[in-house]
Amino acid sequence: MSDDRVSQREKVKEGRTISDTLQATLSGLVVDHIDGLDHNLTSLVEAVKDSKYDDGELKFQVSAVGSHIEASFRSLAQEITAAVQNTNEEAHDDFTKQVEQLKRNNGDLSLAITRFNEMTKENSERILKNLAEQVPQPIPQPAPDTAKAVAVAEAELKAKNEKIEKLQAALAIMESQSSSGDAEYWKKCAQDFEESLSLQNDICKQQEVVLAKNENDIQVFAARYRKMVEELAAAKGNIRIICRIKPEDVAEDEMIKFTNTDGEHPFLPWSNLRATYLNESNRVENRDFDFQRVFGIGEDNEAIFSEVKDFARSAALGNACTIMAYGATGTGKSHTFLSEDGLVNSSIGLLFDLADEESDHYEYKFYLSITEIYLNKVFDLLQPSIGGRKVEVKLGGESNMKLGSRAETIEFIKRAVDSREAASTRQNNTSSRSHFIISVRVERKSITDTSETPTTGIMALLDLSGSESIGRNLSSANPTIEEALIYQQGRDINAGLLDLGKSIRSVATGGKFFPGHNLTRYLRSSLTQASRLLVVATVSPLLTNRASTMGTLRWCQDAVGRPATNAASRGASPRRGVSSSRNAHPVRNPVSSGTPRTPGRDTNNA
């Protein structure tokens, strides 16, 4: 092969190599170039978006950039084409120079675009500034509501003016009237009004005088009332005795017949009492008694309390008052005294009522003591029992409990009664054999008139035990312990009651007291000639109880110095259940609650 051919081949070979290298270089250049252009374009578009250019100027700038890019591409394409066609070294060098030039152009383009961006930014700021300078300053405008407000104010002013005008017109009318008859009329009205005012003032003053007088009258009436209570009590006597006959539902011939002393059916209220009965020898006996009042069937505790009321009042006014129930076991002492509506509750209620009624003028204080006298020993029932045993005290050593209310007082009494009953059970029914005493001390002080002397009254309520036949209790020479106890109790009771009966009778006539037994010693201070005593004799109409009934009635009559009289001679005994032709006035027994018997079955009152 010739040298030319070899060099030719070498050149072709080299040309190929150059071509390959060039191609790779070119494609890299193109890609870079395009990327750079693309980037520049994007920046341009962003800059345009944000700019505040005038449309025309913007279009011009964009199209300049676009033209530049287009030209750049075009020249690139030409150079590439030439580079590809030219395989020799010179071409290659030339091409490389072209590429280098292209790179510089590209750099220039970037600079141009950057500069463009800066320029556009500056422009936009400048334009904005110019614009801002050109914007005219706002001219102060009146507030939109001002006109309206002015209109409203004007309307109000107008209305006020109109009102003033009307008032002025009215004033003018009034002024014109004041000189006419109307003014006289109004003047008269004012005078009338003043007159009626002064009249009313006068009336008020008069009423004040009347009121003061009424208050004075009230005081006078209260004093008079107290005096009347005293007089009533005095009229009835300081010592009074009433009798309560227990209703029994048995045949009349099994009963003592109670009538008035004429032997007639008594009309309520009745006082003279005739007891007609068959004695143990089966003979008719009549006994006449003189009571203040006799209570038979149909007469309840309330009726009895009506007889006792003035005692409680009298105690509230500073007197010593004693109310005692005397009677055999089962005749109704507890029923009369300690029932819900009994004398104790009612009397205490009356005291508290009085304190309430007089609370504007008086201060009341109440003190309670509850005592039991059994076998001449004194027990304080307000003290709780110790070891099941009631507390024994010396006479005068009993508790004196200040009372707060009626309910509290009644509760204390209930507890004391229960303790009494408990002892009765243990001691073989000794309840009717002990004396049970409830005593209320009443202190009364005026809170309106300090010159009035305070008073202290006592209201003592006694449930006495009934006397028993001692001989009947002790049946043999060798009595059992129980019999001996009953005997001892009987003796003690009789001794106490004997002293008490004698003391009452003696004191009533100004005589001495018989303070042998604790019962009478206890009562010594409250049983004076000036003090009040009411004895309630409770009796059973059962014929089988005639001994105790007659004993009770006799004791009561003796105590007040009016012994029972044998009203009629003892007559022949009619056979029980057999009618008597001598039965002149057949009467029904007033204390029997049973069916009326035939006249012929009535006991003959000989």
Ligand SMILES: Nc1ncnc2c1ncn2[C@@H]1O[C@H](COP(=O)(O)OP(=O)(O)OP(=O)(O)O)[C@@H](O)[C@H]1O
């Ligand atoms: N006037 C009366 N009306 C209705 N029932 C009565 C009357 N009197 C007593 N009683 C009744 O007779 C019974 C015995 O009466 P009460 O307990 O009051 O007698 P007492 O005299 O207190 O007896 P003791 O001395 O044993 O305590 C009771 O059931 C009571 O309710």
